[in-house]
Amino acid sequence: MSAHAAAPSGHDHSHDDHHHEIPFWKKYIFSTDHKMIGMQYGITAMLFLAFGFYLMMVMRWSIAYPHQALPEWMSWIFTDSWKARWLQDGKVTGETYNMFGAMHGTIMVFLGIVPLGFGAFGNYVTPLQIGAVDMAFPKLNMVSYWVYLAGGLIMCASFFMESGAAKSGWTNYSPLAGFADGQIVNQWLAGQTQWLLGLICLITSSLLGSVNFITTIINLRARGMTWMRLPFFVWAMLVTGFLLLLAFPPLEAAGIMQLMDRVGHSSFFMPSGLFTKSEGLADLSGGGSPLLFQHLFWFLGHPEVYVLLLPAIACVAEIIPVNTRKPLWGYKSMVYSLLILGFLSFIVWAHHMYMTGMGAAVSTFFQTTTVLISIPSVIIITALLISLWGGSIRFTPPMLWACAFIPMFGIGGLTGLPLAFNLVGLHLHDTYYVIGHFHYVVAPGILFGLFAGVYHWYPKITGRYMSGFLSHVHFWPSLVCMNIIFFPMLTQGMAGFHRRWYNGGDAYLDKATAATADGANVFANTVAQNIDLNIVMSYGAWILAVAQIPFIINLFLAWKFGKKVSSDNPWDATTLEWATPTPPGHGNFTFDVAVYRGPYEYSRPDCDKDYYPQWEAPKNKTQASAYESTDKGHH
């Protein structure tokens, strides 16, 4: 049964055959193979993440040292004329800060994490885990990657335009976003318009992707791969697919309407009597609703949070059973929680809008649903935590990251609870507390989960392990720095620091009386007490950047020089992706795939090995009957 589990050399040979058959551009560029597309997604997404990280470093300089010129180690990347346009005596201006802030958010969310989690891991792993030869629509899969890349490039190209890139926050609220860049004669060449065009591309891409994923999971499961035998990862991809499929279109509608506002001079989101500094009384019909944009945006925006999160949880949920050598605790309750979470995520969106004056009844409804959605999230995280209990834990590199994910995401989640209440929102809305909260979820939470995924599946993708030493050098400073960056934000936020201060609160300081402890300007004193944290956080960010260097080195060097895997299943895992040759060739499997049991059969007492892969046929009658009874148990 398990000839495929050994002798990787034979597979290398067949792999080479493919290499000769398929021309370079078809194999590596316009590939329709889900694994190559997954890698394309992964590499592109990581480049965007690096770019988004860089934008953040410039912002952090401005926050920490608003009166000092950007140091050369950060500004060398710009040309002199770009610096002349966007920096004032080398200092980051408010306008530039806004631009970098808007693009940092956009890039990290839409171009970095979603494509890495859903696009890269989803594409590479999902068909393998369900025992499929490829995605249901390979060409569509290719198109979705290229549309994503086009969307990303369109957005980023606007950095080099007269107008600069979008500056109205990643949420792009109208009316600000509606008239921003209004001075540009050809509106199609304004950064704000490019942002919308890029967004429409990205939405199209994720629509194609999600249709493909869901179809694949429904129809291309291998023989015996019943629903309750699906690895949790696949469930997470299914739910993520549905979130993308149903939550993104309303944002596309909002994007199209905002595009109409910009190039067709309509007033979907422009209220009557709009008066701006640059335009005076706007020459518009008015009668539109800024609140409508926020509703449509957050109808996507909240499910989007779970689109970011679920792939990361999915990776962690795969890594923990392998490295604890015991089944995932509460698999079924995790799956049901996931489904409930997916459903609830559609009815919590307006908790981002408590301060818009939409009314107490509406706020109360969304407050209730928001508190409700914490229940399935906590079930999932608790199940992951309990999965560690009594396991014989192997602290492999992926496991390090997976273990760090749980408390880091925990902090992110728990700091979110107060924000669910609209009364608390009065104080914390738009402060650094909010920034701290969601960055805890996204950066040390989600990104750690995705790093775990990279370390975990790297041996399958390349046939080599990533260096354990470098991964430790990557992990520990990252863990420390993440907390140095984001924990002070919670403190500052509670002190009232606004999230959009480009100078870190400098403008609020009362410098004349700053020396005296009890000046009359109370808020200035509060700012003075907390402003030095800015420097601490900024150093955290820069050290974090340095800490990513070992990862980059590891990622490339291990490809050539890493320790070779001794078998196709180097972690002794149970799920189907480890039944393929290493790396898997076109068509993935070299045998007729059949699935005999659930995804996490570790340390079964009736087995000689401590793992019982899904694809191994039962050897004797006892096992067969055991398999039957577990099978019944799963239904």
Added chain:
Amino acid sequence: MEIPYIVNARKDTGLINSKIAIWLFLASEVMLFAGFFSAYVYLRMGADYPWPERTLPVLPGLINTFILIASSVTVVFAWVALKLGNWRQFQIYMGITVACAAIFMVFKGIEYNVKFHHQAARLHDYTVVEGHLGYQKDDKEEYVLDRNGKKIEENRIRVVAEKLTFSVKRFHAPWVNEMLSEAEHAKSSIRLIADIKAIISEGGEEETIAKAGEVLSIELLEKIKQVQLDALAHNSALRTDALRMEWKEAKLANPSKRGWQLSSDVNIDMAALSPRLLTEISTVEFTVDPPTRLLFKPRDIKEGAASSTLRDATVITGAMEASPMVFHNLDAIDFQWLVMKAKEKGISPESAIANSWLMKNSKFVREAWTWHIARNENRQAQLTKGYGLKEDGKTPKRTLTHKELYRLGWKDLGEMGVEMQQVKIGGLDKIKEEFMGPNYKARGDKTFPHLSVPREEIRHAAKFTPAWNTYYAIYFTITGLHGLHVVGGALVLLYYLVLGRKMFLSNPEWFANRVEVGGLFWHFVDLVWIFAFPIFYLM
């Protein structure tokens, strides 16, 4: 490698891949249009102006509805024909389907075209006038042509330019070219007022970049722009270095202080730096000799009596001529909004209307309104007669709507023309009007007269496009997107029709699956229209 379940359904799900995919795709489409339709509800509920009701021509919309429903039926027949293996019949039904789509789009195109040529203006007192813009005519009643031989629409801001001040960094080349051509046409020249001198290398002497009297050209502006960009880049680099140096020294001098405590003391020593700086030229001035009239679209210019500014920051010095908006055919007078605003302020509708600019300045409008009030009394009397009075014995059970009371649309004006001016209109022309809107030619100036509105009376003006109000914005967005779906769907169906024969012969089941999927999409397109038609045309 072969992807399974393309032709034959998977047993446990009972579905082929593309069937799942199309339903998912349609679910996503439902969410997309749900976004738009909820925007419609939201905008209409929150509208702070009289929402236009039943303004679109119902007849063509209704015909389109039936055409689309018919095509949804024929696409099923086409699929059935394929299942029966009858290629010829498939061709016929699919042909009808695609033809229906084409007819639908033709009607849609006519409807859009009428809108794009229909002007509306909201005056400062919230009176709304609608109609057809005219073209400029000279004293002999002949059209004035521009230099390209095109008629000039009477919705242009006219400025007699004496001096042009360009923003070196932001000038918009097409506009500069436009000015150049206009000047050439008027036999005037645009020349640099003064020498442009600049230091273009560090520590160098001042050099003349361009001499006074040099003729405006894109090349000249580009040359100055390059000088400016170089200077900015150079100066910015110098200032950055200087600032870094100052901070270094400040920190050394005050090691105990934090950056923000020092910040107000740290400044660049500009006196020391200025000899090294290059000259920055932000604007350049040209004279226009003799002064030339330039025409601009209202949106491109912020006009002033003595100087105006274009959107690319070009300042035009020179008098603005009277630039009225001239309706050659006025076809609607609408006081609904004015009455709404008047009531908010506690002013009676009658006095608000009587005091409006339009009533004071147009004899035609006064006559029409007198006729309208008399007719309204008649209509109200008939309503009272037909439905009776409420229990209090005074108020009628049915009253005229706000729209009937305060709006004179083109049909009302037509009715008035026939009644008052004995305008004759043929039956065919009347049917044509149902599709194309008011027939100015047949009804003439007596029904749809000339009206000139001074620019300063206008608060907001637009064609009947998304710019006019949120109703037209959502109407064009939903129907436009629906139209794109119709075109997209029809192209796919046409592809099956024209290029499907080969696949029909080699793999008929697979081909039938494809047509089925295309048909499902087609039904969805139909369904969207079933929602769009009532909310835009009937409600």
